[in-house]
Amino acid sequence: MHTKLLKAFQKFLKQDQILVSETDLKIYDTDATALFKNKAHGILLARSVSEIQEIIKTINEFNLKQDEGDKISFLARGAGTGLSGGAIANPQTIIISVAALNKILEIDPVNQKALIETGLINSHLTQKAKKHSLQFSPDPSSQDSCTIGGNIAENAGGIHCYKHGVSSDQVLGLEYVDEKGELCYLGELNPELKSRDIDLAKFFSGSEGTFGIVTKALVKLDPVADSFVTIEVACRNTLDASKIVSEIIKHGLKPAALEMIDSGAIEAVNRSFKMGLSEEVKAILLIEFDGHNEEVLIHAQETIELIETRFDLIFIKTTQDLKERKNLWQIRKGTVAAFGEIAPYWYLYDSVVPRSKIPQAMLGIEDIAERNNLKLASVCHAADGNLHPNFLYDPDKDPGVIDRIHKASEEVMQICIHLGGVLSGEHGIGLEKREFMPYMFTKEEMDLMFKVRKVFDPELKNNPDKIFPIRVCKEC
Ligand SMILES: Cc1cc2nc3c(=O)[nH]c(=O)nc-3n(C[C@H](O)[C@H](O)[C@H](O)COP(=O)(O)OP(=O)(O)OC[C@H]3O[C@@H](n4cnc5c(N)ncnc54)[C@H](O)[C@@H]3O)c2cc1C
Numbered sequence: 360m361h362t363k364l365l366k367a368f369q370k371f372l373k374q375d376q377i378l379v380s381e382t383d384l385k386i387y388d389t390d391a392t393a394l395f396k397n398k399a400h401g402i403l404l405a406r407s408v409s410e411i412q413e414i415i416k417t418i419n420e421f422n423l424k425q426d427e428g429d430k431i432s433f434l435a436r437g438a439g440t441g442l443s444g445g446a447i448a449n450p451q452t453i454i455i456s457v458a459a460l461n462k463i464l465e466i467d468p469v470n471q472k473a474l475i476e477t478g479l480i481n482s483h484l485t486q487k488a489k490k491h492s493l494q495f496s497p498d499p500s501s502q503d504s505c506t507i508g509g510n511i512a513e514n515a516g517g518i519h520c521y522k523h524g525v526s527s528d529q530v531l532g533l534e535y536v537d538e539k540g541e542l543c544y545l546g547e548l549n550p551e552l553k554s555r556d557i558d559l560a561k562f563f564s565g566s567e568g569t570f571g572i573v574t575k576a577l578v579k580l581d582p583v584a585d586s587f588v589t590i591e592v593a594c595r596n597t598l599d600a601s602k603i604v605s606e607i608i609k610h611g612l613k614p615a616a617l618e619m620i621d622s623g624a625i626e627a628v629n630r631s632f633k634m635g636l637s638e639e640v641k642a643i644l645l646i647e648f649d650g651h652n653e654e655v656l657i658h659a660q661e662t663i664e665l666i667e668t669r670f671d672l673i674f675i676k677t678t679q680d681l682k683e684r685k686n687l688w689q690i691r692k693g694t695v696a697a698f699g700e701i702a703p704y705w706y707l708y709d710s711v712v713p714r715s716k717i718p719q720a721m722l723g724i725e726d727i728a729e730r731n732n733l734k735l736a737s738v739c740h741a742a743d744g745n746l747h748p749n750f751l752y753d754p755d756k757d758p759g760v761i762d763r764i765h766k767a768s769e770e771v772m773q774i775c776i777h778l779g780g781v782l783s784g785e786h787g788i789g790l791e792k793r794e795f796m797p798y799m800f801t802k803e804e805m806d807l808m809f810k811v812r813k814v815f816d817p818e819l820k821n822n823p824d825k826i827f828p829i830r831v832c833k834e835c
Contacts, residue, residue, distance in 0.1 A: 360401040360453075364431065367417045368403065372410065378402040387454055390441040391501075394706050394761065395790050399448030400431060404456045408536065408574045414455055415540035415572075418820075434822040435572040437478060437506030441513060442707055443789030445567050445825060452823065457508055460574060463487055471580045472531060477508025477573045484578075493580040496523035499785075500692040500738075508573050514565030516785035518691065521742035522615040522649070523581060525785065527564035532577035535563070535570070538820045547577050563815075567787045568822040570815035584615070584649035588659040589684045592644040592666060593636070593673040597621045597725070597737070600642035601718040603666055604741040607646070608714050610665055612658055614742060616647040621721070623701075623736030623751070624694050631697035632690050640673050644741070645691055647684075694738050695749070702734060702751035708768050712780035714744045723774040724748045731767040733760070745784035746775070772798065788826045796828050 360379045368377055378387070384398040405411045415433060422430040433453045436446040448454050460476040463484060467473070468491035473484060481502040484495040497510055498517035505515070510526040511533070517525075532548030546552065546560025563570050594600040600619050607617065620628070622641040629636050636643075646662060648655040659677055667675065678684060698705045712720040721737070724746070728735035734751040748771060752760045772782065772795050782792050782799050796805060809827055813819070 395444040437509030445789040534575035586652035617742035619741040621737040627697035709786040711784040716778040
């Protein structure tokens with residue numbers, strides 16, 4: 360780190376809050392994306408909102424005496440579980456970790472809201488809210504490690520988001536530190552809010568850390584359902600499983616969750632969780648209804664009748680046992696970790712197609728994996744057309760594999776856009792997909808989005824290099 364800057368930080372941060380050694384830089388050189396790496400200028404572990412303000416003001420002060428190319432920028436990091444390279448810095452960028460700001464400041468059971476610090480781990484909020492029969496609904500598979508700040512930045516979804524909504528649906532108000540180091544308030548946390556104002560707290564959600572560093576959030580809590588039915592469906596191929604998804608949605612059923620895993624993912628969970636599934640099982644669907652008991656039983660019965668009459672299934676099982684339900688969801692949420700049974704690395708690609716196009720997309724993705732000689736394992740939030748093909752790999756055994764993964768990912772993106780899909784469902788654009796933006800947006804649309812970003816961060820100091828292709832960043 361630049362000596363002057365280091366000395367300035369040492370005036371108000373303790374030594375163990377400043378990480379600058381080669382080992383530290385290496386530890387923070389990626390997020391869960393793994394294929395993308397870059398070392399930061401340094402990492403600062405903030406312990407309070409005022410420290411974040413002070414850090415930004417110190418950087419601004421330092422920048423006053425620097426040439427344009429030598430100026431320092433910054434980015435917020437939560438738990439680093441992001442899957443689009445959002446929390447990866449560059450040698451001119453300082454990572455500000457908000458992970459230690461992790462308190463639940465208030466749970467208001469009557470109005471079903473919680474005020475939290477944004478370094479809070481997602482599942483910790485539901486654990487505390489449970490005693491009021493409330494939950495924080497967005498439940499990414501990473502919910503035991505990712506932060507709510509990261510969820511808001513990426514507008515994260517999760518297994519039950521088809522019915523209960525994504526992170527931005529839960530955000531009522533935000534406190535954030537802007538590029539000058541000043542505190543700003545949006546939504547219900549803005550004391551001057553008028554009911555006719557645009558909902559800027561929601562607008563801010565999904566900006567991938569480019570608008571400011573969120574320090575507090577007022578979020579909505581939802582009542583925990585009275586009753587659940589979870590249905591496990593074992594299919595002979597992904598095509599049947601994909602068609603079942605379309606049938607369920609077409610029929611007007613609204614499950615809380617509708618997840619699909621393919622044969623590669625089944626191989627991993629079968630080994631890791633010793634599930635004892637037969638080799639015939641090539642795709643599994645997990646379907647869940649929640650609500651009042653009578654209602655969920657009716658919907659489950661309708662679903663079973665709809666599926667059983669039209670498809671040649673290996674088995675279909677239902678359960679209302681809460682322990683069995685927990686096991687099933689643990690297996691689903693542990694699927695990515697189970698990939699370690701097959702290969703040491705995985706690259707997860709986040710893509711979306713209209714639900715009616717899932718069968719074509721799944722067939723297309725299988726073909727792309729085969730042509731590029733890649734091991735495929737898919738986990739899908741199928742109800743909202745959000746497909747996550749994973750390519751499992753070992754670069755030591757297969758030196759050319761990373762190039763083939765990049766090529767295959769571009770092909771997956773093209774096929775999804777061709778089928779009417781979009782670039783990302785829930786993991787954001789980050790570094791990973793910024794060069795794909797022109798496949799989806801015109802120059803005018805990207806310029807407009809870039810102008811909006813500049814309203815919040817005129818000097819582009821917050822999480823630079825993200826979302827926009829390099830061309831747009833340079834031209835604007
Ligand atoms: C095994 C696994 C399963 C996953 N499953 C899901 C899933 O089901 N659904 C889903 O949506 N995602 C999923 N993810 C992706 C990831 O967990 C989410 O994107 C999560 O929201 C990232 O949170 P984080 O705290 O790790 O953020 P980080 O990775 O630290 O940061 C992500 C982005 O958010 C910004 N950011 C972080 N904190 C703040 C803040 N306080 N203020 C402003 N910007 C901030 C960063 O600058 C960066 O751009 C999964 C990841 C893994 C590894």
